Amino acid sequence: MTDVLEWLKVESLDLEAQGVAHNAEGKVVFIEGALPGEEVQAQVGRRKNNWEQAVMSAMRRESAQRVRPACPHFGLHAGSCGGCKMQHLHPAAQVAVKQRVLEDNLWHLGKVKPERVARPIEGPAYGYRYRARLSVRYVPKKGQVLVGFHERKSRYIADMQVCPVLPPKVSAMLMPLRDLVASMDERDRLPQIELAVGEANGSLVTALVLRHLQPLGAADLQRLRDFAQAHDVQWWLQPKGPDTVHLLDPGGPELAYSLPEFGVLMPFKPTDFTQVNHHINTVLVGRALRLLDVQPQERVIDWFCGLGNFTLPLATQAREVLGIEGSEALVQRSRENAQRNGLSHKAQFVARNLFEMTPELLAADGVADRWLVDPPREGAFALVKALADLVQNPELAPGWTPPQRIVYVSCSPSTLARDAGLLVHLAGYRCTLAGAVNMFPHTAHVESIAVFER
Numbered sequence: 001m002t003d004v005l006e007w008l009k010v011e012s013l014d015l016e017a018q019g020v021a022h023n024a025e026g027k028v029v030f031i032e033g034a035l036p037g038e039e040v041q042a043q044v045g046r047r048k049n050n051w052e053q054a055v056m057s058a059m060r061r062e063s064a065q066r067v068r069p070a071c072p073h074f075g076l077h078a079g080s081c082g083g084c085k086m087q088h089l090h091p092a093a094q095v096a097v098k099q100r101v102l103e104d105n106l107w108h109l110g111k112v113k114p115e116r117v118a119r120p121i122e123g124p125a126y127g128y129r130y131r132a133r134l135s136v137r138y139v140p141k142k143g144q145v146l147v148g149f150h151e152r153k154s155r156y157i158a159d160m161q162v163c164p165v166l167p168p169k170v171s172a173m174l175m176p177l178r179d180l181v182a183s184m185d186e187r188d189r190l191p192q193i194e195l196a197v198g199e200a201n202g203s204l205v206t207a208l209v210l211r212h213l214q215p216l217g218a219a220d221l222q223r224l225r226d227f228a229q230a231h232d233v234q235w236w237l238q239p240k241g242p243d244t245v246h247l248l249d250p251g252g253p254e255l256a257y258s259l260p261e262f263g264v265l266m267p268f269k270p271t272d273f274t275q276v277n278h279h280i281n282t283v284l285v286g287r288a289l290r291l292l293d294v295q296p297q298e299r300v301i302d303w304f305c306g307l308g309n310f311t312l313p314l315a316t317q318a319r320e321v322l323g324i325e326g327s328e329a330l331v332q333r334s335r336e337n338a339q340r341n342g343l344s345h346k347a348q349f350v351a352r353n354l355f356e357m358t359p360e361l362l363a364a365d366g367v368a369d370r371w372l373v374d375p376p377r378e379g380a381f382a383l384v385k386a387l388a389d390l391v392q393n394p395e396l397a398p399g400w401t402p403p404q405r406i407v408y409v410s411c412s413p414s415t416l417a418r419d420a421g422l423l424v425h426l427a428g429y430r431c432t433l434a435g436a437v438n439m440f441p442h443t444a445h446v447e448s449i450a451v452f453e454r
C-alpha cells in the first residue's frame with residue numbers, strides 16, 4: 001500500500017461493507033471502512049484495470065448513519081473478528097443496503113421488478129444469534145485455548161472474549177468455555193462447539209454440542225457436568241458424523257422454540273436446521289402466512305420444509321399441507337412435531353431431493369392452491385423449471401393447475417432472482433412484492449421474501 005488518493009465521495013456500500021466511489025480517472029474504488037455519503041482518503045492495496053481496492057485513511061465528512069460498534073472485536077485491522085462486517089453502520093441503513101442488493105439482483109439477473117417493495121422485517125441488532133458454530137483451538141505455545149469465530153480473512157480463530165450478537169448468557173460463557181477446554185485431558189482433540197438456543201414458555205434452553213475426536217474419559221465428562229451445572233447448559237456430544245450427536249445426560253428441559261401466533265411448539269435437535277434468529281423467524285412466519293393468505297378449503301405445498309417451521313402454522317389454516325424436504329431426519333422431526341401439535345391429520349411430509357424435480361414428479365404431487373418455497377442458497381431452479389414446463393405444456397399433465405400464489409423465502413438474492421426470472425418470464429407469474437429481512441444484522445447475508453401471483 002503506497003499511494004494516497006484524492007478526496008473521494010462514497011456513493012454506495014457493497015455487501016462486504018466496502019464503500020464504493022469513483023476516482024478522478026473514473027475508476028471504481030472499493031474502500032474498506034468508508035460509508036455512503038462520506039468524503040474520505042484511502043490507501044490503495046490492489047489495483048486492477050477497472051477497479052481498485054483501498055482502505056480508508058482519513059475522513060473529512062462523516063455519515064449520519066455511522067454508529068459506534070458494540071463489539072470490541074469488530075474492526076478492519078488484522079486480528080479483528082470476521083463474524084460481522086457492518087457494525088459501524090446503523091442497522092436500519094444495513095437493511096436498506098440489503099434491500100437495494102435484492103432489487104439490483106432481481107433486475108440484473110432476473111429482469112424482474114417487483115410491483116411493491118415490502119417494509120423490511122427488522123429485529124434486535126444484538127443478542128439475536130441463537131445458533132453458532134464456534135471453532136476451538138488449543139495453542140500449546142501460549143498455553144491458551146481460543147473459542148470463537150475466525151479472524152477477518154484468516155484461518156486463525158479470533159481472540160473473542162465477548163460476542164454481543166450471541167445471547168448475553170452465551171457471550172458471558174466464552175471465557176469460562178476456554179477455561180473448561182484448557183482443563184480437559186483431550187483439549188487438543190476438541191475442534192468445535194456448536195451452539196443452539198431454544199426458547200419456549202419464556203425461558204431459554206442452551207445446548208452445546210462438543211465435537212470430540214477421541215473418546216472422553218471419566219474426568220473430562222465430570223468437568224463437562226460441572227460446567228453444565230454452573231452455567232445451566234446441556235451438553236451434547238458428537239464423537240463422529242452428525243448422526244452420532246447425543247445428549248451427555250438425558251432428561252432436563254426440551255430444546256424447542258415456539259410460534260405463539262399459531263399456538264405451535266417446535267422441539268428440535270441442536271444440529272437440525274433451524275432459523276438463526278428466533279425473533280425474526282417469528283415475524284417472518286407470520287408475514288409469510290399473511291402474504292400467502294391461505295383459505296380453509298385450500299391445499300398448500302411447503303417446499304424445503306425443514307422441521308415444519310412454515311408447514312405446521314400453515315396446517316392451522318389450510319385444509320391440507322404437504323411438506324417436502326431432502327433430509328430424512330428433518331422429515332421425521334416434522335412428523336413428530338405435527339403429532340405433538342395435534343396437526344398430523346392435516347400435514348403430510350415426504351423426503352425427496354428437490355434438486356431433481358421433473359414435470360412428471362411435480363404433477364404427481366397434485367394440485368395445490370398455494371406454495372411456500374424456502375430453499376437453501378442454491379435456490380429452487382429444478383422446481384421452478386418443472387412448474388414453467390407444466391404451464392407451457394399443459395398436455396403433459398391434464399387436469400393439473402399451477403398454484404395461484406407463491407411465497408418464496410430466500411437466503412440468496414442471486415438464486416431468488418434467477419428463479420423469479422423463470423416464474424415471471426416463463427411461468428406467467430407477476431412478482432407482486434419483494435422485501436429484505438434482517439435475519440443476520442451486521443453480516444453480509446441477505447434474507448428476503450417475495451410473492452408471485454398468477
Ligand SMILES: C[S@@+](CC[C@H](N)C(=O)[O-])C[C@H]1O[C@@H](n2cnc3c(N)ncnc32)[C@H](O)[C@@H]1O
Pocket residue numbers: 273274275304305306307308309310324325326327330352353354355356374375376411
Ligand atoms: C432454508 S432451509 C428452510 C427450512 C424450513 N423451511 C425452515 O424455515 O426451517 C432449507 C431446507 O432445504 C433442505 N434442502 C437442502 N437441499 C435440499 C434438496 N436438494 N432437496 C430437498 N431439500 C433440501 C434443507 O435440509 C433445509 O431444511
Ligand code: SF4
Pocket residue numbers: 071072073074075081082083084149160162163164165166
Ligand atoms: S461475531 Fe461476535 S465477536 Fe465477532 S465481530 Fe460480531 S459481535 Fe464481535
